[in-house]
Every structure is written in structure tokens, then in C-alpha cells.
Amino acid sequence: MNKHALRILEYEKIKQQLMHYTASSLGKSRIADLTPSGDLDEVKRMQGETEEGATVLRLKGSIPFGGITDVRSALKRSKIGGILQAKELIDIADTIRGARLMKSFITDLVEDRALDLPILMELVTAIDPPGSLERKIRSAIDDQGGVMDSASPALRHIRGQIRTCDSRVKQKLENIVRSNAKMLSEQIITIRNDRQVIPVKQEYRGSFGGIVHDQSASGATLFIEPQAIVDLNNQLSEARAKERHEIERILRLLSEETAEYAESMLENVEALAQLDFIFAKAAYGHQMKATRPKLNAQGLIRLKKARHPLIDRERVVPINVVFDEHTHALIITGPNTGGKTVSLKTIGLLTLMTQSGLQIPVDEDSEASVFHEVFADIGDEQSIEQSLSTFSSHMTNIVEILKHVDFNSLVLFDELGAGTDPQEGAALSMSILDAVYGKGATIVCTTHYSELKAYAYERPGVMNASVEFDVATLSPTYRLLLGVPGRSNAFEISQKLGLPADIIDGARLQISTETNQVDKMIASLEKNQKAAEMEEEKARELKLQVEAKEADLSKKLSELERSKEDILKKARDKAERALKDARREAEEIIDELRHFKRNGQVKDHQLIDAKTKLTHALDALEQTDSANKAKPAQETGSGFHPGDTVKILSFGQDGYIVSKISNQEYLVQAGILKMNVKASDLKKVKEKKKVKPVVNVRTSGQTVRPELDLRGERYEDAMLKVEKYLDEALLAGYARVSIIHGKGTGALRKGVTQLIDRHPRVKASRLGAQGEGGSGVTVVEFK
Structure with missing residues (x-):
């Protein structure tokens, strides 16, 4: 990408801002190398990884990058046989732990939320933190980078010797200080050249013997290691030298162990660097309220x-x-x-x-x-x-x-x-x-x-x-x-x-007519555009208001539906309670009558009173039961279906549902009559058992025969007769009838078949068999 354009457009300032959102120097190094790509597929991939990072950041709020550092130089030195310092090793252990936590963080998030994060999953899948190396380092080095006594038995023994010698030196020097306080500049024990000494006044130099390690700027004080502790200090120095050698041996072994995992660890660090870079981009975008274009x-x-x-x-x-x-x-x-x-x-x-x-x-x-x-x-x-x-x-x-x-x-x-x-x-x-x-x-x-x-x-x-x-x-x-x-x-x-104004007018005269016209046109365009933008803003506000009202109405409708359900539930509960009370009262009356019967002491007025109570209770029971069962159907219109047997309450006549007109009205067939009846005027009843057909049954003063002859009839008249005949045959109790339409052109047969198929009480139909008239007759069976 053109470097002059990057500089003049201040691209580096964007990178500097982006670096503030990294969690480690790993991410900063990626940003330092960042340049725009001119490849569409690569840009799509980079935008995709930023979007995935933004998704994780939106769901979790923070990313567990704690402890991860740039340990690439230490890993490379271990590969060529270098001995790593304790601080470098503990940084490697912390980075291994950070890699393990990051891998678990992304993997668990994807599994728990069923997210599709292919780029992040590819990165964390490549991370394989060596847990055994982390455990070995932590068993030998503490969090501050110090080698612990537990690093080896030899180190523990040597440090025991050091503590013993140090304690003996301090004890002996403290005795000397207490016994010779007047010969000392201060009653303290101090260190010079890694040896424990005391500050002795110049005039008492010969009183202690030993070795002079230093003197004050004025020369009035000499820092002397008394002869009495020289041997002990020598032993302490030897023990400390052994300690240094043992620590070096431990670090060498840990460095060799690290070298075995260096290659895979370098790959892990690269993946962590990319993750730090991705989440930095996501956090930067979040701060800017940015979007993916x-x-x-x-x-x-x-x-x-x-x-x-x-x-x-x-x-x-x-x-x-x-x-x-x-x-x-x-x-x-x-x-x-x-x-x-x-x-x-x-x-x-x-x-x-x-x-x-x-x-x-x-x-x-x-x-x-x-x-x-x-x-x-x-x-x-x-x-x-x-x-x-x-x-x-x-x-x-x-x-x-x-x-x-x-x-x-x-x-x-x-x-x-x-x-x-x-x-x-x-x-x-x-x-x-x-x-x-x-x-x-x-x-x-x-x-x-x-x-x-x-x-x-x-x-x-x-x-x-x-x-x-x-x-x-x-x-x-x-x-x-x-x-x-x-x-x-x-x-x-x-x-x-x-x-x-006269100067301005004079200036205007110097401008050509065309220029003035152009300026007026531009002014008009600006005015029109501003007006269009204002109208657009008004339309946007109106849309928001309509959406808000729609949401409010939806909310109120939901509340109304809930209120309706509550009212219906309360009504049903009340009806059920009344029904139970009526039944209980009827049972009590019956028990009372039985008691009177057993005792043989039934008096007329008692019988009349009991009968009156029972009648009232049964009436209440019937009314409550009817209201409890019929009301939901009346309210919803969903309690009746074509073919259901019903009672028309206002006529006291039974019939059956032919079809549904609306939620509150049905077409009902009662005898030979078809009528529109309100749902509130209907009550579902159990279907009566069919009576075996009897030839020449009388209905309404007429004889209904088990067959209907349509031969010679016009098509429209024939269909009316078939419809009426089927109703009369049903009322007459026939289980099966025959309709004679002849063979002819087949138009009558086809019309009869279509009408029969639509009839709700027809169970099946077929053409006549041999001896029944063949294809000139249709045999109908009722439900």
C-alpha cells in the first residue's frame, strides 16, 4: 500500500489508538506490522475475525489474557542450548497457563452458546499448551522468579547449611557488639563484599584483629570482619557458592525441558498474538461504535x-x-x-x-x-x-x-x-x-x-x-x-x-448572467435538498411513533387476552362450584327420602317438600351444567363441527350441523328444513341410535320409499329432489337407499355423486351391482 497515502491520511495514529486495546506485547507487535490488504478474500477474512471477536466481547465483556507475555526470544534461546533465567521460565509457565485458559474460554463459549466462530476455533484448536512443563517450572520456581528449596534435595540441604552458618555468624557478631559497644561507631552488623562486618572506631582497630573490608569517607570508621568469625564467614561463602551452582544446574535442566516444547510453544504464542490482535480490533470498534461494512x-x-x-x-x-x-x-x-x-x-x-x-x-x-x-x-x-x-x-x-x-x-x-x-x-x-x-x-x-x-x-x-x-x-x-x-x-x-449595498450591487454587475443563473440554481438545489432531508426526518420520526403505538397496542391486546382468559376461568370455576353444590344438595335430598322410607314415616308434606327441593336442585344442576358446557362453544364458535347432532333450544327440535357460517352462526338441517342458527341457540346432544329401515315408513303424512327414480328429470330439478330425498330418508331411519339416474350421458350420475360426496351424513356410496341396476343406480349408505 502507498506509504505516502498512509502517512498523509494518518493511518499510524489509528494503529497507535488500536494498541491501547491490546492485552500484551504480542498484540502490539501484530499491530506494528499491520498494513491494509488489497485482496478482497483476505479483507473478508480479517473482517470476519473482528466480527467474531466483537461477538465474544459482547457476550462476555472481557477476555482472559492474564499472564500471557511475549516469550518468543526465551524459547528461541532454549532451542540453541541457552540457559534461561528463573524469571523467563516463570513467564513461560504463566503463558502456558494463559493459553490453556484462553483455549478453554473460547471452546466452552462456543459449546454453551452454540456459536459459530470458525476463525477463533481454528486458532484455539491449534493451541496445545504443555501442562507437564508448566508443572515442573512451578514446582521449582515461585511467582516472583525465585528458585524454591523444593527444586531439588541438594538445594534444600545447601540452604539448610547456609541458614545454620548465617545464624551462627549473626549470634557471634551480636555478642561482640554487645561486649564492645564503646569501640563501635554504631551497634549494628552490616555487609561489605558479601561478608558480615561491624563498624569499629579507628583508634580500636587492633582490638579485634581480622580483615578490614571498607572505611567511612572520613576514615574515622573501619568496617572490620573480626578474626573470630572469619572461618564461619568462609563456610557461609562456600555454601552460597554451592547454592549458585545448584540453581544453575536446575535452570539448565528446566531450559533443556523447555527446548523440547519450544517449537509447539512458538506456534501457541503466534496463535495467542493473533487472538490478542483480534480482540483489540473488536474492543476498538466497540469504543468507536463502529460496524462491519x-x-x-x-x-x-x-x-x-x-x-x-x-x-x-x-x-x-x-x-x-x-x-x-x-x-x-x-x-x-x-x-x-x-x-x-x-x-x-x-x-x-x-x-x-x-x-x-x-x-x-x-x-x-x-x-x-x-x-x-x-x-x-x-x-x-x-x-x-x-x-x-x-x-x-x-x-x-x-x-x-x-x-x-x-x-x-x-x-x-x-x-x-x-x-x-x-x-x-x-x-x-x-x-x-x-x-x-x-x-x-x-x-x-x-x-x-x-x-x-x-x-x-x-x-x-x-x-x-x-x-x-x-x-x-x-x-x-x-x-x-x-x-x-x-x-x-x-x-x-x-x-x-x-x-x-451599492458596492455589492456593483460587484453583481461584474458577474456574468450565466454565473448568476448557476448560483441561483445551486441555491435552489440546496433549498430543495434541505427540505427533502427535513421531510425524510419527519417521516422517520412518524415511523418511530407508529411503531411505538403498534407495540403499545400489541401490549394492550395481550393484556386484554390475558384478562379475558382470567374472566372465563373465573366464570368456569364459579359454574363448577355451583354444579357441585347442586349435586350435593340433590344427593342430600335423596338420602333424606331414603331415610324416611326405611323408617316408614314418610308424611305427605315431607314428601312434597323434598320433591320441591329436588326439583329446584335438578333445575339448578341442569342450568349450571348447560352453561358450563355450552358457553365456551357459544363464545368461541369452535364447539360445533359439520355432522354434529344438536338441539335448537328456541324450537326444541333436534338436527345436525351442515356447515359453519361464522364463529357465531351455523347452517343447521332440522328435518326437511335448513336454517341459519346462532351458536348461542344450539346445544350439542348425543346422537340417537339409528332405527333399522322399514319399507313404506310414513313421514309427515307421506310414504318415503327406499329408492328415488330420477329418470326423465331435468338436471336442476333432479338435484333438488336428491337433496330433499336424502333428508327424508334420514328422518325415516333408512340405513341405505338407492337413487335411479339411468345410464344416458352420465350427467345425472355425476351430479348425484358430487352431491352425495358433500353430504355430511353419507357414509359411503357405490354403483349398483348386477341385479341392482348396474351403473344406472347409485347405492347410498348413511352413518
């Missing part, structure tokens, strides 16, 4: 409410950027300090961040393109780095860009052609844009030249844009307006600042 390699850019990541979130003004299939160049015009350069850098920096696998500060459903190269020519008083550039340095940079630019490049020009004669600069700018555009590159260009406004209208694939300026407050709003070129506000600003 969609990716393409066709130069399509759709950034919604994009924010420059190096500007305070509370101050930065979001911009919208669109490069669709028909747009490949954006010309941004507007006043100085209006935000043109910030918009330019926002597009470039967010592209670099995307291609580095970082999530970017944009709204959801934004899209970014992956470019092979990003070129930038930026450098003026607007630069974030405050660096000034001359026309010649601009041209030198542009020449280099033209040498390498291709169709898969993003090119950023800031104030193209500035620093020279305006007429020449504008012409040169258009020619440079034509050259870069002709190579198929995606271009973002800021300019002051009004000629470039027309350039966008004259060339397909080029779109104007501008940064908004509020004339009322004489300040920029930093909003980017797509499709609207910038216009000069010099006259309006001058008028606001108090320049006389």
Missing part, C-alpha cells in the same frame, strides 16, 4: 453517517458518501474551513481501516470497496498535520500517482491545481482528472475552481458535492451535500458583515 471490489462505496475516527465523536459531523455503479468520481466544492478536506480524509481513512480488518464508524448496511492501492495528494493549511505544500511538490506527487494508478485504485486530490494561476490551474485539474478517470480509478477531489462544477455535469460517472455553509451564522455546518455543487457566498457574507 459490506465489501466489494467494484468501487462501490455507500457510507452512511460516516465519522472521522480521529475527531471527537461529540464534535464530528457525520457525512453520507455514495459511489454507485454509475458514479466513479466525486467533485467536492465549498468554502475554506468548510470540511472538504475532512470529508476527503474520512473516505480515505475509512477505506484503509476497512482493508486492515477494522470495523469503521458508520451506520449499519454501509458498504466499502477494496482497492489495490490508495493514492492521496493532500497538503495545505487544512491538513491535520498542518503541513504546507507548494505547487511543485503537488505536481511531483501527482506525477508519481499517474505512473501507478489503475482501475482498482482510489485517488484522493485535495485542492487539485491550487497554487498557480486560476485559469491554468482549472484547465490542468480537468486534464488530470480526465487522465485518472480514463484509467478507471475511483476519484474524490476537492476544489475551489468553479469550472470543475461544470466538469461534473459534462462527464458521465462524475458527481458534484459540496460542504454546506450557513450564511445566517457565517459558519460552515460541515455537512456534505451530494449532487449539489458548492456556490460562492461572498456577496451574502459581505452583506451580513455590513458592506454597503
Whole structure:
């Protein structure tokens, strides 16, 4: 990736911010080597791993990276036979433990939450921490990096000797100090050259003998090792030398053990470095409230409410950027300090961040393109780095860009052609844009030249844009307006600042009619766009209000349904209690009558009273039972089905359900009548047992025969007769009847068959057998 563009777009500052979110130097080293990739598949993979890290961070909040350090140099030294220090070994043990915890953390999370984290799982699967090496190191070295007595029996014995000798030396010196206090500068025991000594006044030097190890700056005090403890100190020094040799032997053995696992440990450390890097990217994105953009390699850019990541979130003004299939160049015009350069850098920096696998500060459903190269020519008083550039340095940079630019490049020009004669600069700018555009590159260009406004209208694939300026407050709003070129506000600003009107009018006369018309058109476009944005904002607010009301209504409906269920339950409970009370009362009355019967003392008035009570109880029992069973069906309309036998309460007539009209109404067949009946007027009854058919049964004063002859009838009349006949045959109690339709064209037979198939009380039908009329007769069996 072009280094000049990385520098000018301040890519390194993004990396520095990203480093604050690493847990170890491992992650920092990965970030230090980070550069944007121009390969779409690689960028997708990097964005995927960041998304997986963000998922884990969202679910768990923190990642267990404690104890993990960069031990690669120590591992490499162990491979070539070097002896590691105790601190290095304990760092290796801590890293092994950290690797084990990290592997368990990711694996358990995936299993418990059934998550799909293929990239993270691939990394932790490759981690194989050597637990035996960790245990050996921890059994020999403490957390502070000191070799423990338990590291070997020999070390334990040697340290026992050291403690014994040290104690004897201290005891003897303490006796000397107490006995010769006046000869000492201070009554203390101190250390010189790793030997225990006492501070003796110069004049008493000969009183102690022994060895002088040091003297004070004034020479008044000598630090003497008395002759009486020289031998003991010698023994102590020898024991300490043995201790050093034993510790070196232990560290050598542990280093050799480490060397056996060095290769796999190096792979583990690389995986941990990548994990630290991934979670740092995820945490950085979370802090910026960033999202994962969609990716393409066709130069399509759709950034919604994009924010420059190096500007305070509370101050930065979001911009919208669109490069669709028909747009490949954006010309941004507007006043100085209006935000043109910030918009330019926002597009470039967010592209670099995307291609580095970082999530970017944009709204959801934004899209970014992956470019092979990003070129930038930026450098003026607007630069974030405050660096000034001359026309010649601009041209030198542009020449280099033209040498390498291709169709898969993003090119950023800031104030193209500035620093020279305006007429020449504008012409040169258009020619440079034509050259870069002709190579198929995606271009973002800021300019002051009004000629470039027309350039966008004259060339397909080029779109104007501008940064908004509020004339009322004489300040920029930093909003980017797509499709609207910038216009000069010099006259309006001058008028606001108090320049006389006649001077402004005179200036207007110097401007061509075409320029005035263009400015008016641009002003109209700005006004219309602002109005459209306001309407869009109103529509968005209205949508939110409607959604809120819909949610509120849904909530109230749910509460109403729950309340309805509660009321129905209470009603059913009340009916059941009344039913139980009525039954109990009836049983008590019957028991009372039985008691009277056994005693033979039933009197007339007692019998009449008991009979009255029983009648009332049975009436209550019937009413309660009917209400308890029929009401749910009446309320819901779901208690009756076609074919059910019912009683029409208002007529006292039995019938059966033909079909359901609505939840509260049914079509009922009662005898030869069909009628619409309310569900509340129906009561389901048990179906009566069928009576065996009797020939020539009388119904309503007429004889119903076991067969119906339709021969010679018109089709419509025949169907009416069949429907009526089936009802009469059912009322007559027939189990089976025959319908004679003849063979003919088959139309009657077909109509009879269709009608029979729809009838709810027909069990089966068939054509007549030999001796029954064959295909000229249909035999019908009822349920």
C-alpha cells in the first residue's frame, strides 16, 4: 500500500489508538506490522475475525489474557542450548497457563452458546499448551522468579547449611557488639563484599584483629570482619557458592525441558498474538461504535453517517458518501474551513481501516470497496498535520500517482491545481482528472475552481458535492451535500458583515448572467435538498411513533387476552362450584327420602317438600351444567363441527350441523328444513341410535320409499329432489337407499355423486351391482 497515502491520511495514529486495546506485547507487535490488504478474500477474512471477536466481547465483556507475555526470544534461546533465567521460565509457565485458559474460554463459549466462530476455533484448536512443563517450572520456581528449596534435595540441604552458618555468624557478631559497644561507631552488623562486618572506631582497630573490608569517607570508621568469625564467614561463602551452582544446574535442566516444547510453544504464542490482535480490533470498534461494512471490489462505496475516527465523536459531523455503479468520481466544492478536506480524509481513512480488518464508524448496511492501492495528494493549511505544500511538490506527487494508478485504485486530490494561476490551474485539474478517470480509478477531489462544477455535469460517472455553509451564522455546518455543487457566498457574507449595498450591487454587475443563473440554481438545489432531508426526518420520526403505538397496542391486546382468559376461568370455576353444590344438595335430598322410607314415616308434606327441593336442585344442576358446557362453544364458535347432532333450544327440535357460517352462526338441517342458527341457540346432544329401515315408513303424512327414480328429470330439478330425498330418508331411519339416474350421458350420475360426496351424513356410496341396476343406480349408505 502507498506509504505516502498512509502517512498523509494518518493511518499510524489509528494503529497507535488500536494498541491501547491490546492485552500484551504480542498484540502490539501484530499491530506494528499491520498494513491494509488489497485482496478482497483476505479483507473478508480479517473482517470476519473482528466480527467474531466483537461477538465474544459482547457476550462476555472481557477476555482472559492474564499472564500471557511475549516469550518468543526465551524459547528461541532454549532451542540453541541457552540457559534461561528463573524469571523467563516463570513467564513461560504463566503463558502456558494463559493459553490453556484462553483455549478453554473460547471452546466452552462456543459449546454453551452454540456459536459459530470458525476463525477463533481454528486458532484455539491449534493451541496445545504443555501442562507437564508448566508443572515442573512451578514446582521449582515461585511467582516472583525465585528458585524454591523444593527444586531439588541438594538445594534444600545447601540452604539448610547456609541458614545454620548465617545464624551462627549473626549470634557471634551480636555478642561482640554487645561486649564492645564503646569501640563501635554504631551497634549494628552490616555487609561489605558479601561478608558480615561491624563498624569499629579507628583508634580500636587492633582490638579485634581480622580483615578490614571498607572505611567511612572520613576514615574515622573501619568496617572490620573480626578474626573470630572469619572461618564461619568462609563456610557461609562456600555454601552460597554451592547454592549458585545448584540453581544453575536446575535452570539448565528446566531450559533443556523447555527446548523440547519450544517449537509447539512458538506456534501457541503466534496463535495467542493473533487472538490478542483480534480482540483489540473488536474492543476498538466497540469504543468507536463502529460496524462491519459490506465489501466489494467494484468501487462501490455507500457510507452512511460516516465519522472521522480521529475527531471527537461529540464534535464530528457525520457525512453520507455514495459511489454507485454509475458514479466513479466525486467533485467536492465549498468554502475554506468548510470540511472538504475532512470529508476527503474520512473516505480515505475509512477505506484503509476497512482493508486492515477494522470495523469503521458508520451506520449499519454501509458498504466499502477494496482497492489495490490508495493514492492521496493532500497538503495545505487544512491538513491535520498542518503541513504546507507548494505547487511543485503537488505536481511531483501527482506525477508519481499517474505512473501507478489503475482501475482498482482510489485517488484522493485535495485542492487539485491550487497554487498557480486560476485559469491554468482549472484547465490542468480537468486534464488530470480526465487522465485518472480514463484509467478507471475511483476519484474524490476537492476544489475551489468553479469550472470543475461544470466538469461534473459534462462527464458521465462524475458527481458534484459540496460542504454546506450557513450564511445566517457565517459558519460552515460541515455537512456534505451530494449532487449539489458548492456556490460562492461572498456577496451574502459581505452583506451580513455590513458592506454597503451599492458596492455589492456593483460587484453583481461584474458577474456574468450565466454565473448568476448557476448560483441561483445551486441555491435552489440546496433549498430543495434541505427540505427533502427535513421531510425524510419527519417521516422517520412518524415511523418511530407508529411503531411505538403498534407495540403499545400489541401490549394492550395481550393484556386484554390475558384478562379475558382470567374472566372465563373465573366464570368456569364459579359454574363448577355451583354444579357441585347442586349435586350435593340433590344427593342430600335423596338420602333424606331414603331415610324416611326405611323408617316408614314418610308424611305427605315431607314428601312434597323434598320433591320441591329436588326439583329446584335438578333445575339448578341442569342450568349450571348447560352453561358450563355450552358457553365456551357459544363464545368461541369452535364447539360445533359439520355432522354434529344438536338441539335448537328456541324450537326444541333436534338436527345436525351442515356447515359453519361464522364463529357465531351455523347452517343447521332440522328435518326437511335448513336454517341459519346462532351458536348461542344450539346445544350439542348425543346422537340417537339409528332405527333399522322399514319399507313404506310414513313421514309427515307421506310414504318415503327406499329408492328415488330420477329418470326423465331435468338436471336442476333432479338435484333438488336428491337433496330433499336424502333428508327424508334420514328422518325415516333408512340405513341405505338407492337413487335411479339411468345410464344416458352420465350427467345425472355425476351430479348425484358430487352431491352425495358433500353430504355430511353419507357414509359411503357405490354403483349398483348386477341385479341392482348396474351403473344406472347409485347405492347410498348413511352413518
